Amino acid sequence: MKIVVVGTGYVGLVSGACFAETGLTVCCVDVDKTKIEKLKNGHIPIYEPGLEDIVTRNVAKGRLSFSTNLQEVIDGSEAVFIAVGTPQDEDGSADLRYVLAVAHDIGRFMNHYLVVVTKSTVPIGTSEKVRAAVKEELQKRGVDIRFDVASNPEFLKEGNAIEDFLKPDRIVVGTDSEEAEKIMQRLYKPFLLNGHPILFMDIPSAEMTKYAANAMLATKISFMNDIANLCDIVGADINMVRKGIGSDPRIGNKFIYAGVGYGGSCFPKDVKALIKSAEEHNWSLDILKAVEKVNERQKEIIIKKIKTHFNNQLKGKTFAIWGLSFKPHTDDMREAPSLVIINKLLSEGATIKVYDPVAMEEAKRRLGDKVTYAKDQYEALIDADAMVLVTEWPEFRLPNFNVMAKLMKSKVIFDGRNIYEPSEMQDMGFSYYSIGRKSIIQPN
Numbered sequence: 001m002k003i004v005v006v007g008t009g010y011v012g013l014v015s016g017a018c019f020a021e022t023g024l025t026v027c028c029v030d031v032d033k034t035k036i037e038k039l040k041n042g043h044i045p046i047y048e049p050g051l052e053d054i055v056t057r058n059v060a061k062g063r064l065s066f067s068t069n070l071q072e073v074i075d076g077s078e079a080v081f082i083a084v085g086t087p088q089d090e091d092g093s094a095d096l097r098y099v100l101a102v103a104h105d106i107g108r109f110m111n112h113y114l115v116v117v118t119k120s121t122v123p124i125g126t127s128e129k130v131r132a133a134v135k136e137e138l139q140k141r142g143v144d145i146r147f148d149v150a151s152n153p154e155f156l157k158e159g160n161a162i163e164d165f166l167k168p169d170r171i172v173v174g175t176d177s178e179e180a181e182k183i184m185q186r187l188y189k190p191f192l193l194n195g196h197p198i199l200f201m202d203i204p205s206a207e208m209t210k211y212a213a214n215a216m217l218a219t220k221i222s223f224m225n226d227i228a229n230l231c232d233i234v235g236a237d238i239n240m241v242r243k244g245i246g247s248d249p250r251i252g253n254k255f256i257y258a259g260v261g262y263g264g265s266c267f268p269k270d271v272k273a274l275i276k277s278a279e280e281h282n283w284s285l286d287i288l289k290a291v292e293k294v295n296e297r298q299k300e301i302i303i304k305k306i307k308t309h310f311n312n313q314l315k316g317k318t319f320a321i322w323g324l325s326f327k328p329h330t331d332d333m334r335e336a337p338s339l340v341i342i343n344k345l346l347s348e349g350a351t352i353k354v355y356d357p358v359a360m361e362e363a364k365r366r367l368g369d370k371v372t373y374a375k376d377q378y379e380a381l382i383d384a385d386a387m388v389l390v391t392e393w394p395e396f397r398l399p400n401f402n403v404m405a406k407l408m409k410s411k412v413i414f415d416g417r418n419i420y421e422p423s424e425m426q427d428m429g430f431s432y433y434s435i436g437r438k439s440i441i442q443p444n
C-alpha cells in the first residue's frame, strides 16, 4: 500500500515517517526544495525527539522517500494526505491558500481513485472546498476519475510527536464514503492496537473537533493564568490551588499549569480562526475571546514584575533568558512568549543574553544580532542583573544555584513557569518572582 503526504513540516514529516514504520510505502512531498534536499541527504530540518531515527530507518528500508514533484509520485497511492501549513490570515481566519493549491495539484495529476485526506487544521467547510478544487481540475482535464475526501485532523504534540502519532489517544476521521472509511481504517489499524478508538463521523464534525480540542486546551491555560494572577493579589499559591482542583477527576490535573501564556504554531492561530469562523456565521464565541485576551495580558505579567523590581529602569540592565522555544523538547519558536518578552525588554533598553538547548539556530534566524547567544545556561548568567526562565526545559529544573549566584551581578530570578521552590530561593538569598505565588524580595 502506498500513500503520499504533501507538506513535510512538523506534522507531515512525522506522519509520513510513522506511516512508513508500519510497512507502508510513503512519499513526502514539499515545495521547499532546500528542505527536501536536506532530507534526501539525511538531514532532519526540524528538532523532534526520535524523528531522526525513524526517518533514517525507513529511508534505509526503502519505505520512505522525498520529492518536490507530486506528479511524479502520485501514481499508485491510495491516499494523499494534505499536511501543509494553515497560517493566520490578516483578518485572523485560516489562510487556506496552501491547502487548496495542493488540492488543485492533486486534481491535475491523479490518474486513479484515491482518498484526498485533509490533515492540516482547517475551518469547517474546507474539505468541501478541497473536493471542489479537485473536481474543477478533473473537469478541466476532461477526465472522470472517482475520488473521495476525508478530514483527518492531527492531534500530535510537538516535542512528543512520534509517541503521539504511534500511540494516539484517538483517531478522528470525517468522511461520507464507505470506501474511504475502509482505507482509513486499514491505514490506522497498526496504531490502534492499544485499544484506543478510531472515530468515524461526518466531515464538518471532524473539522470542528480539532478546533474545539485546541480551543478547550487554550481555555484551560488562560483560566489558570487568570486565577493565578488573582492568587498573586490575594496571597494564595496557584500551585496549591492547581493540586487542590486537579485531584477532582471532573477537572483533571493536566494542562492546568500557570505560566507566561500559551504560544506555538497552533493555539494562537486556531483560537483566532475559530472565533473568526464563528463570526462569519454570525456567532460570537465569547469564551474564546476572553481566552485570547487573557493570554495576551499574560505575556506582559512577567514584564510588569521585572519593571516593578527594577523601578521601571531597565536601560543598561542585562537579562539572561533561559528557554526560547514555545515549549520544551521542540525548536519551534512560532508565537513563542520568549519573543514577546525579549522584544519588550529590548525596547526598554535592556541587554539580553539567551540560551536554549535546541532552539538557538531558530532564535538566530528570528532575533539576529539583537541579543547575545550563550553556549550554555551558565554563560548566559555572567554579569546578568536577573535571569528570566521562559521555557521549562528539564535541564533548567535543578540548576546549581551556588554557581548561579556567583555568576550573576544580582541574585534575581523571574520564573515564568513556577519550577523553583520559593522556600529554597529564600534560603539561597535570591529575589524570586513566579506566577501566582508569593514573591521573595531580598534586601539589596
Ligand code: NAD
Pocket: 006, 007, 008, 009, 010, 011, 012, 029, 030, 031, 032, 035, 083, 084, 085, 086, 098, 101, 102, 119, 120, 121, 122, 154, 155, 156, 157, 158, 265, 266
Ligand atoms: P509546517 O510549517 O511545519 O509545515 C508545512 C509545510 O508545508 C512546509 O514545509 C511548506 O513548505 C509545505 N508546503 C506549503 N505549501 C505547499 C504545497 N503547495 N505543496 C507542498 N508543500 C507545501 O507546518 P506544521 O506545523 O507541520 O502544520 C501543518 C498543519 O498541521 C497546520 O494546519 C497545523 O495547524 C496543523 N497541525 C500542526 C501541529 C503542530 O504541532 N505543528 C499539530 C496538529 C496540527
